Amino acid sequence: MVLYLFVDGIAERLHSGQPREAVLCAWGICEDGAKVLLHLAPGTKEDLASCRGFLEDMKRRGLSDPLYVVTDGAPGLMRAVEECLPRSERQRCLAHRMRNLESKVPEADWPEFKARVKAAYHAPSRETAQVLREDLVSRYAASHPTAVRCFEEDFEACVVHLRYPLAHRRVIRTTNLLERLFGEERRRMKVVANAFGERPVLKLMYAALIRAAENWRGVTVSVFERKQLEVIRQELDVAHSRRHAPAAKAPEAVSPSRVSSKVRT
Numbered sequence: 001m002v003l004y005l006f007v008d009g010i011a012e013r014l015h016s017g018q019p020r021e022a023v024l025c026a027w028g029i030c031e032d033g034a035k036v037l038l039h040l041a042p043g044t045k046e047d048l049a050s051c052r053g054f055l056e057d058m059k060r061r062g063l064s065d066p067l068y069v070v071t072d073g074a075p076g077l078m079r080a081v082e083e084c085l086p087r088s089e090r091q092r093c094l095a096h097r098m099r100n101l102e103s104k105v106p107e108a109d110w111p112e113f114k115a116r117v118k119a120a121y122h123a124p125s126r127e128t129a130q131v132l133r134e135d136l137v138s139r140y141a142a143s144h145p146t147a148v149r150c151f152e153e154d155f156e157a158c159v160v161h162l163r164y165p166l167a168h169r170r171v172i173r174t175t176n177l178l179e180r181l182f183g184e185e186r187r188r189m190k191v192v193a194n195a196f197g198e199r200p201v202l203k204l205m206y207a208a209l210i211r212a213a214e215n216w217r218g219v220t221v222s223v224f225e226r227k228q229l230e231v232i233r234q235e236l237d238v239a240h241s242r243r244h245a246p247a248a249k250a251p252e253a254v255s256p257s258r259v260s261s262k263v264r265t
Contacts, residue, residue: 002028002038003221003229004168005066005088007054007077008175012201023205024054027177028066031226033218035177038063040206042198051080059084067232068164070175072096073154087240092157094121095174104147113140117151121158121173129159163232165225177216 005028011020026038039058042050051074065087071077072093081090098117105113116139120132133155141148161173221229 001031002036002063002066003031003068004029004172005038005063005069005085006175006177007051007069007071007081008093009072009074009077010205012205022050023202024051025209026054026058027213029172029219031221033221035213035216035218037209037213040202040209042202048076048079051077052084055080055084067229067236068160068172070172072175073100086243087236089160089163089236090157091160091173092154093173093175094158095176097121097158101147101150104150105144109144113144113147122169123159123162126159126162129162165228167222167225168219171219 005026007024007026009022009024012023021042023040023042025040027035028038029035039054041054041057065085067088068091069081069085069088070091070093071081073096078090081088098114101117102110102114113136116132116136120129120136123129123132133152137148137152161169164172
């Protein structure tokens with residue numbers, strides 16, 4: 001069973017003479033801590049239909065809702081995760097988010113802004129993260145309004161990882177492993193012209209990623225951490241049941257019985 005699922009896209013030229021298109025890739029961390037490559041498929045522009053089809057294909061092949069799914073900020077991908085994996089929590093990739101923020105802050109102010117953002121994202125708890133969030137907003141709202149709006153957008157999804165075992169958080173808060181895989185894939189693809197058409201290019205990508213995945217190191221999942229994750233699974237299932245429980249009908253008013261004053265014989 002997959003505990004943590006990671007989904008990201010790489011822009012690749014699948015058709016000669018055409019713009020690069022998104023290729024979706026998914027990998028996961030299983031109950032035993034092993035990392036596995038799960039799926040690779042063209043995703044056009046990471047739109048909702050493509051992302052939904054990508055996730056549904058994995059579900060047809062046996063994927064059950066993981067505890068946790070990490071994605072970038074592509075709207076189609078985020079919505080597809082919420083629709084197709086309703087028992088899972090969605091984490092915003094912090095590497096992507098930090099790059100977004102850096103582009104909105106002057107270079108001279110970035111070191112301090114970055115330190116405050118990381119303090120919030122890497123806080124010991126979600127409650128502490130909220131306090132640090134408010135402090136950053138009050139400090140920079142006037143001077144860097146665009147960066148603050150970006151920081152506040154989807155903030156709850158940026159700190160979902162704080163609910164999970166401490167030893168897992170560094171590994172599960174980004175899609176960095178996919179980024180490294182894509183770097184390896186690009187290095188290997190440079191030696192071959194991208195002019196073979198979609199199917200051959202996808203085969204080359206898949207072969208390169210499979211080879212790179214052979215060197216992945218797993219994650220240790222202790223007995224205590226497994227119990228933590230079981231509790232989270234139960235809590236997520238209860239929350240899902242409550243969200244989808246049928247609305248209770250109000251009891252119909254019962255009209256009071258009429259008692260005749262006349263004596264019946």
